[in-house]
Amino acid sequence: MSDTLLSVRDLAVSYMGSGQDAPAVDHISFDIRPGETLGLVGQSGCGKSTTALAILRLLEGPPGAKASGQILLQGRDLMTLDEATMNQIRGREVSMIFQDPMTALDPVFNVGQQLRQVIARHRKLNPDAADALATQMLERMQIADPESTLRAYPHQLSGGMRQRIIIAMALVCQPKVLLADEPTTALDVTTQASILQQLAQLAGDCGAATLLISHDLGVIANNCDRCLVMYRGRIVESAAVDDLLASPSHHHSRALIENSGQNADEYR
Amino acid sequence: MSRVAANTAEGFVPQSRSIEHLDPVGQIGLVIVAVFLLIASGAWLGWWGQDWAAANAGRWEPPGAEFWLGTNILGQDILQRTLQSTGSAFEVGLVVTVLATLLGALMGALSGWYSHSWLDESILWIQAVIDSIPFYLLVAALAFAMRGNPWAMHVAMVATFWTITGRLVRAEVMRLKQQEFVLAAKSLGLPVPLILVRHVLPNTVHILSIQAAITFVAAVKAEVLLSFLGIGAQDGVSWGLMLAESTQEVLAGQFGNFLAASIPLFVLLLGFNLLTDGLADALNPRRSGR
Numbered sequence: 001m002s003d004t005l006l007s008v009r010d011l012a013v014s015y016m017g018s019g020q021d022a023p024a025v026d027h028i029s030f031d032i033r034p035g036e037t038l039g040l041v042g043q044s045g046c047g048k049s050t051t052a053l054a055i056l057r058l059l060e061g062p063p064g065a066k067a068s069g070q071i072l073l074q075g076r077d078l079m080t081l082d083e084a085t086m087n088q089i090r091g092r093e094v095s096m097i098f099q100d101p102m103t104a105l106d107p108v109f110n111v112g113q114q115l116r117q118v119i120a121r122h123r124k125l126n127p128d129a130a131d132a133l134a135t136q137m138l139e140r141m142q143i144a145d146p147e148s149t150l151r152a153y154p155h156q157l158s159g160g161m162r163q164r165i166i167i168a169m170a171l172v173c174q175p176k177v178l179l180a181d182e183p184t185t186a187l188d189v190t191t192q193a194s195i196l197q198q199l200a201q202l203a204g205d206c207g208a209a210t211l212l213i214s215h216d217l218g219v220i221a222n223n224c225d226r227c228l229v230m231y232r233g234r235i236v237e238s239a240a241v242d243d244l245l246a247s248p249s250h251h252h253s254r255a256l257i258e259n260s261g262q263n264a265d266e267y268r
Numbered sequence: 269m270s271r272v273a274a275n276t277a278e279g280f281v282p283q284s285r286s287i288e289h290l291d292p293v294g295q296i297g298l299v300i301v302a303v304f305l306l307i308a309s310g311a312w313l314g315w316w317g318q319d320w321a322a323a324n325a326g327r328w329e330p331p332g333a334e335f336w337l338g339t340n341i342l343g344q345d346i347l348q349r350t351l352q353s354t355g356s357a358f359e360v361g362l363v364v365t366v367l368a369t370l371l372g373a374l375m376g377a378l379s380g381w382y383s384h385s386w387l388d389e390s391i392l393w394i395q396a397v398i399d400s401i402p403f404y405l406l407v408a409a410l411a412f413a414m415r416g417n418p419w420a421m422h423v424a425m426v427a428t429f430w431t432i433t434g435r436l437v438r439a440e441v442m443r444l445k446q447q448e449f450v451l452a453a454k455s456l457g458l459p460v461p462l463i464l465v466r467h468v469l470p471n472t473v474h475i476l477s478i479q480a481a482i483t484f485v486a487a488v489k490a491e492v493l494l495s496f497l498g499i500g501a502q503d504g505v506s507w508g509l510m511l512a513e514s515t516q517e518v519l520a521g522q523f524g525n526f527l528a529a530s531i532p533l534f535v536l537l538l539g540f541n542l543l544t545d546g547l548a549d550a551l552n553p554r555r556s557g558r
Contacts, residue, residue, distance in 0.1 A: 058454055084459070091456035098455075103448040108470045117466070118456050169456065 011069035026233035039224035112150030294546015300539025311355025376437025474551035
């Protein structure tokens with residue numbers, strides 16, 4: 001077990017009152033190792049985001065969503081912790097990046113205020129050191145003019161810039177695990193590639209393991225070593241990306257590869 | 269550095285708007301309100317209107333060099349009294365507006381964040397009870413029950429005016445808590461009270477400021493009305509009391525009190541309504557035009 005950072009055991013989530021008996025996440029188990037990038041791929045509605053939200057215990061309810069199972073972060077079960085302890089872990093040990101950079105920043109505060117708020121929450125730094133750290137994080141996300149970006153409000157920035165800032169916010173406290181839920185889906189393809197590369201770089205520098213969630217097998221193939229295929233709330237295949245592309249064993253994996261409209265070789 | 273204006277095809281992108289976008293009509297309203305605020309400040313600071321009670325002239329003197337607006341039945345200077353009354357109206361307006369807006373924001377935030385919980389149900393029930401009683405009747409009853417207490421009016425108005433603000437804030441908070449930046453704040457480990465104060469309520473400022481202006485108008489009108497009925501201002505300085513006296517004087521052909529109270533009241537309320545309209549346009553984050 002020493003080789004495992006985050007271990008999800010028998011995680012099940014069902015939404016109350018959805019009129020469906022089938023759970024959104026159906027007793028899944030997987031491990032994330034330190035420093036690796038693990039892919040989680042599947043079509044919309046298969047339970048990818050629910051899995052990420054369940055790991056951070058951010059699902060509404062009960063009533064609403066009901067989760068069971070174990071989420072072991074270095075042997076400590078997150079499912080049994082109280083809210084106050086969870087708030088120490090969120091952003092500090094496990095962080096999350098969301099799909100839509102247009103709405104993931106608060107419109108009434110500038111970038112610097114929001115970054116400093118996260119730093120103040122988790123790290124004991126004096127204001128000058130916090131400013132320096134904020135500037136440094138933006139530099140490492142290759143933002144050309146960090147000083148003026150810190151003073152900018154979200155609506156003054158492009159989607160790509162905002163997503164870089166959101167990544168910087170998620171990684172500023174050097175978490176051990178980063179849950180990246182479709183981090184580039186809302187962006188155009190060229191921005192997508194450079195942001196994913198910077199994300200991998202910064203996560204690597206911080207020593208964070210990444211769970212990269214996407215519906216796009218191309219994104220997963222280019223950025224991950226191992227990959228989980230999710231289908232209707234279940235993990236139907238778990239394999240190294242190369243093996244998955246070469247010889248998919250589940251019919252849904254084959255469908256994902258075929259429907260991506262590319263030859264598997266083109267991902268390499 | 270690449271700065272691109274936010275324009276996405278899918279739906280509404282929150283934009284921070286500010287008072288700088290006030291249109292000309294709104295600016296006129298702002299100037300009127302500022303002039304009245306200056307008059308009220310002067311009354312509070314004792315620059316003018318202190319000697320309104322001194323009866324050192326004949327009754328019903330016509331407007332002239334010494335008494336610009338004439339005197340009343342007791343020989344008191346009407347101008348000084350109306351200046352002093354501006355102070356009373358503003359004092360009631362400001363105190364009631366600040367307290368009712370804070371209470372409405374707090375209650376609205378709680379009931380919106382915990383919507384459909386027992387807390388939300390209780391707050392909605394209290395609002396429904398308060399709203400089901402005819403407004404002036406309730407204010408008059410509360411003011412009557414607490415008569416003699418100079419804060420009776422304030423208590424009565426705060427207790428009734430917060431409900432509308434609370435309802436509007438509740439709806440906005442229910443929308444805001446679905447926004448991704450609230451989920452992002454949670455995912456970064458910010459506790460709920462901090463998220464409410466730092467990220468949710470600041471995003472309702474456009475509602476709060478417009479509601480505050482509306483509440484101010486309602487409070488000034490209610491102050492005049494209650495004073496007119498004799499259950500408002502106890503110290504003699506109120507447009508309502510001047511209007512009450514003028515009911516006798518107008519029949520005698522003396523319009524001093526009547527005009528000196530009703531014209532400033534009208535202009536002040538007009539100014540505030542213009543300002544409110546302007547604010548509604550300037551602060552509404554959904555308006556794209558400037």
